[in-house]
Amino acid sequence: MTPTHSYAREPDAALGLLNSNRGGPLTAPRPYVRVALCLLPALLITVAGFRRRWMSDDGHIYVRTARQILAGNGPVFNAGERAESATGTLWQWLLALAGLPGIDIATAAMYGGLLLTAAGFAFASLGAVQLYSTDRTVLPLGCLVLLALPPVWDFATSGLETGLATCWIAGAWLLLVARHWSLVTSVVIGLGPLVRPDLALVSAVFLGAQWLMARPSRWAALGALGAAMALPVAYEIFRVGYYGQLMPLPGVTKEASESMWARGLFYFTDFAGPYLLWMPAVLILVAVLPSGRSRTVMPPLIPALAPVVAGLLCWAYVIKVGGDFMHGRMFLPGLLLMLLPVFLVPLTRAWAIATLGVGLWALLCANWLRVPYEGLIGPGGIADERGVYVRQNAAPHPLHHRFAGYGANADYARLVRDATRDGTPTLLLARTPVAANSPAVTGVYSTLGFSGTVVPLDGAALDPIGLAYPLAAHAERIPGRVGHDKRLPDTWIFADRGHGALPDGLDPAGVAAARRALDCGQLAELREATRDPMTPGRFWRNVTGSWERTTFRFPNDPVRAERELCRG
Numbered sequence: 001m002t003p004t005h006s007y008a009r010e011p012d013a014a015l016g017l018l019n020s021n022r023g024g025p026l027t028a029p030r031p032y033v034r035v036a037l038c039l040l041p042a043l044l045i046t047v048a049g050f051r052r053r054w055m056s057d058d059g060h061i062y063v064r065t066a067r068q069i070l071a072g073n074g075p076v077f078n079a080g081e082r083a084e085s086a087t088g089t090l091w092q093w094l095l096a097l098a099g100l101p102g103i104d105i106a107t108a109a110m111y112g113g114l115l116l117t118a119a120g121f122a123f124a125s126l127g128a129v130q131l132y133s134t135d136r137t138v139l140p141l142g143c144l145v146l147l148a149l150p151p152v153w154d155f156a157t158s159g160l161e162t163g164l165a166t167c168w169i170a171g172a173w174l175l176l177v178a179r180h181w182s183l184v185t186s187v188v189i190g191l192g193p194l195v196r197p198d199l200a201l202v203s204a205v206f207l208g209a210q211w212l213m214a215r216p217s218r219w220a221a222l223g224a225l226g227a228a229m230a231l232p233v234a235y236e237i238f239r240v241g242y243y244g245q246l247m248p249l250p251g252v253t254k255e256a257s258e259s260m261w262a263r264g265l266f267y268f269t270d271f272a273g274p275y276l277l278w279m280p281a282v283l284i285l286v287a288v289l290p291s292g293r294s295r296t297v298m299p300p301l302i303p304a305l306a307p308v309v310a311g312l313l314c315w316a317y318v319i320k321v322g323g324d325f326m327h328g329r330m331f332l333p334g335l336l337l338m339l340l341p342v343f344l345v346p347l348t349r350a351w352a353i354a355t356l357g358v359g360l361w362a363l364l365c366a367n368w369l370r371v372p373y374e375g376l377i378g379p380g381g382i383a384d385e386r387g388v389y390v391r392q393n394a395a396p397h398p399l400h401h402r403f404a405g406y407g408a409n410a411d412y413a414r415l416v417r418d419a420t421r422d423g424t425p426t427l428l429l430a431r432t433p434v435a436a437n438s439p440a441v442t443g444v445y446s447t448l449g450f451s452g453t454v455v456p457l458d459g460a461a462l463d464p465i466g467l468a469y470p471l472a473a474h475a476e477r478i479p480g481r482v483g484h485d486k487r488l489p490d491t492w493i494f495a496d497r498g499h500g501a502l503p504d505g506l507d508p509a510g511v512a513a514a515r516r517a518l519d520c521g522q523l524a525e526l527r528e529a530t531r532d533p534m535t536p537g538r539f540w541r542n543v544t545g546s547w548e549r550t551t552f553r554f555p556n557d558p559v560r561a562e563r564e565l566c567r568g
Helices: 029-049 055-072 089-099 107-133 142-148 150-154 163-177 181-188 197-214 218-242 249-253 262-274 280-287 290-295 303-322 329-342 347-367 385-393 407-422 448-454 490-497 510-518 521-531 537-545 546-551 556-565
Strands: 138-140 345-348 426-429 432-435 442-444 460-462
Touching: 029 107, 029 138, 029 142, 029 181, 029 345, 055 089, 055 107, 055 448, 055 556, 089 163, 089 329, 107 138, 107 142, 107 163, 107 329, 138 142, 138 347, 138 407, 142 280, 142 329, 142 347, 150 329, 163 181, 163 197, 163 329, 181 197, 181 218, 181 303, 197 290, 197 303, 197 329, 218 537, 262 303, 262 329, 280 329, 280 347, 290 460, 303 345, 345 347, 407 426, 407 432, 407 442, 407 448, 426 490, 448 460, 460 490, 490 510, 490 556, 510 521, 510 556, 521 537, 521 546, 521 556, 537 546
Parallel strands: 426 442, 442 460
Antiparallel strands: 138 345, 426 432
16 A cells, blocks of 8 residues: 555664664664663563562453363353453453463463563564664663553563553554554554453554554545454454444443543542652653753654553543552553653653653652552452452462462362262352252352353353353442442342252242343343354344343342333
8 A cells, every 4th residue: 555655764774763863862872782772671571570470360261261262162251151251352362372282371371461561562662762763872761660660560461461452552653653554554553442442542543643644545544444443343243243242241341331530530549649650750741841852852743642642541531431440450551652652762861860760760669669558459449459369379479379278269169169070050159059050060259260260161150240241241230349349139140040949048039020030121132142042143133232232231129120121
């Protein structure tokens, strides 16, 4: 594809970086020195991430889905029920691919995330050097902010899609800075929604920036847009037809379309406050203010501004939806984006002063600044997630969560093992074994990743929160911890999965009402959409009903639900 005008730059022999010289260098380092300076942040984050390596419970949700794919059950959490429990579509399939040769998927998730994080830091370094188009020695600035923050160390592994997001963001920006107009570049930039749905904001901003820099012909622009949207649109068609939902199930259960600004602002202060993030922010802003431009080497406006705009949009979205329960995690992509233009900066007096100040802050942050609830769940239900699992597993690097062989988790694992050996269909409701409709053990437990690890693939691991259980995801919200403010009552779960004598504490009238409601209206249609055999007709009905199905919610009270669904 040929743009309306060419803006390609000549690569330098050592790095493929730009070699125009603004204002004359203070010093001209040898090529191998610049290579080392560019790779040093990647090396440092590799060391920091390795020292804090671990696997989160949500990471194990990805692992079970990847295992189901390899077992031939499809991209589901439980065989026989189509639920998209993973928000990172591309990460889910990469893990399945990693498991093909027989590699332990949890290990691949932990170390794969670390390698992708390191690659992202390397891409960010290369992009920053290319952005400034200078032969000057480069200084670490924005990378110091990231390297000093414990949440960055923690989520360099964790088994989640954060490492992939880091790699994609930095890689897409490097392509943007290089001004390499091609369909391949557009495809890479368009992958954001498949890395994580909210990263569609980044794709949109980067595609707009690409168009502003290239100003291609109308047909060239349409071709690039089509290339960028092809994979996300194709997968969205698959999603609505296969799962019957417009978004991954966690987006439904966490009500990703709602606004909870107050909760989101609390999540922001929980992240920014303990690490005094205002200090590096002020130092960097002062260096780029108009009064400092004569003393700094300023980059081209569009590729420098695009990631900042994208990062601010990402942060605004996180705040809007109320944040998350993992300390700092959801702000990391946006923070990386906003720091990309200053990830490395040329050696000038203004940048040197800013780097010195940020370096002093980084030493303070890396060595002493921590959340006040380290290793625990803090105010508002926000957790030092890694610390929690280190403590519960009594291990510095928990991978396969054993929870030290004691407590409620160990009791649940023992019940699952006993029910599996017995072979009788069993529903473990509130850790009480009762008869079940399913042909294998059905466990009900809030710690979904752990439950998915101990429950066999031919069984069902249900969570009353709704991350992988469509019935729970579509229940109404209750006041509770962020990301965990749905909890399907046992009455509904027994009505859906159990039979025979009721366990103690369940109201027979409530169970009867729930069973009638499950066969009525949109509840019955929801169960059919996720459990009926997949046929062309079922696919089409899932597509046409996806909007109404995604927005459907039902009361937790079975009597009220029956009245609204069966008689209304």
